[in-house]
Amino acid sequence: MKEIIRIVVSLTVSCIVAAFVMGTVFAITDKAKKHNEHLNVHETVLGLLGYNKANPAPSDLRLFTMYRYIIEDEKTKNLGYMVPVAHEDKEGYELLVINLKGEFVERLRLDIAPEKVAEEPDRKSALRAVIKPPRTFTYADSTIIAKLGGKRLAYLLPGAFPGFKTFIEVMLALDPSFKIMGLEIMEHEEDPGLGGEIEQAYFKNQFRDKSFEKIKGLKVVKEPLPDEYFRYLEADKTKEDMISRKEIAEIKSKYQDKDIYALTGATISSRSVTVGVKTIIKKFTYRVNILDSVIAGQRIPVTF
Template sequence: MKEFLKIAANLLAICLVSAGLLGGIFIHTEAARLRNEEARLTTSMRRYLPKGAEAAFSPIHRYLVEEAGLEPGVGYLLPTRTGHALLVLDPEGNVLHRAEVDAPLDSEAEREEALAHVLPGARLHFADTYILALGPDGRRLASFISGRTTGFKTWVKLLVALGPDNGVLGLEVLEHEEDPGLGAEIEQEYFRNQFTGRTLEQLARLGVVKLPLPDDYRRCLERSRWAERGLDAAQEHEVCAKFGGEDIHAITGATISSRRVTDGVKRLAGAFVRRMDMVTAAAAKAGLEPAF
């Protein structure tokens, strides 16, 4: 018994020291990590805006709303011409609730407080955030959909950039834990840029093929290396356009990762467009003027 207690105390002490160290480091590093993540997201988004364009990033936060005795709905906290508003819709897009929100909404805590004030007694579960890049006249320059999809091993966090016509401007892989040299190649331009320029209709039909990527297609997809390789941009755009109608070429040795990312992009873009159409129509019905 004495030996048992000694062993248990020994292991407990090691675990406590480890937990204390990790907790301390987490407290000291978390704020910096979040700042870095935000900076990275902003840099990624700016890459898809027209050069020199003035744009303001306006987020739309989505929540699942549960109210006692009522059907659950989806709440959209969106920017309007005069400030912000909360629009709660049922699955068919009918307005369940609308309210102007006049409070600071910069952090998650501020948003929760504001929503609790607007919808007292309701339970709100945060789902995701869409970010719209709006020009000075309120025109939508781009929409950014951040979401995750399953990869080969764990989650893959994606950022899909759509243009004003909902065509794909680009794809960024924000986080993943795929194997280096295999699934981790989803980060590479030659894979990500295969989505660029696809219309929503093309995206809906998009599949994945296990065919080797032609050398000239790969060269045109690696845009950041055009200058270094002395390639002519106009000519490379033509090459990309030639292959642009093809399905996505799977990464060698990582077909599952390629398929999952492709499905993720299709799902995220499709859901965003459907939801935005629904929100725009519902906002008009509810007498709201969205800022986009």
């Protein structure tokens, strides 16, 4: 009996000490970690829009984030869009509720400052003030809208879908006509050297410049990647003089309407990325068309 108590006590003490150490470190590092994550997303967004150190983003480029929530009570299920709005030059957020048929239900002012909106707890408390029980809300996804000089430049869609092993997290950039501007793989756990190659330029850049019409029927083909196409896809990495401008235009138009070439030894990963991208875009275009028509119909002063 004495032995048991001693074991229990020493185990409990070691657990408490370990928990204390981990908790302290977490508390100290949490803020810096979140900051890094935001920076990382921001950098990826700029990268997808074609800006980098050599070609910095213009000062009138603005990024707005829209959050989609699912709002339910016992009977009905609606979609709630948290959209950035500007009332007499003051920027804020409104919740736009749309039913599943795409009809406008209501619009609610939210009490949240634009600089706080990126934090999930702040969004929750703002929403809780206008959505009272029994209605509940669940976060669905977010969209970043890039605007350059008064015009929409791109939609940036963070998304996730199952890969060969676990979920693959991506960020997609679409231009206003829903052509793919770029694809970035944010996180994945595919096998290194096989499925892991999805993050390589020669795979992910194949999605670049595919039109919306093409995306709808996009397939994966099991053919070897042609050499000139490989050079074109990897052009960002290699020196510019390896491939001339004229050649780039030629190869671009030649392969623009081709399907996606599968990775050697990773057909399933290739296929899941293609299907995932296709699904994200199809769903998004359907929703954004409804949202735009509701915004126009209700004359909501959105900033994007």
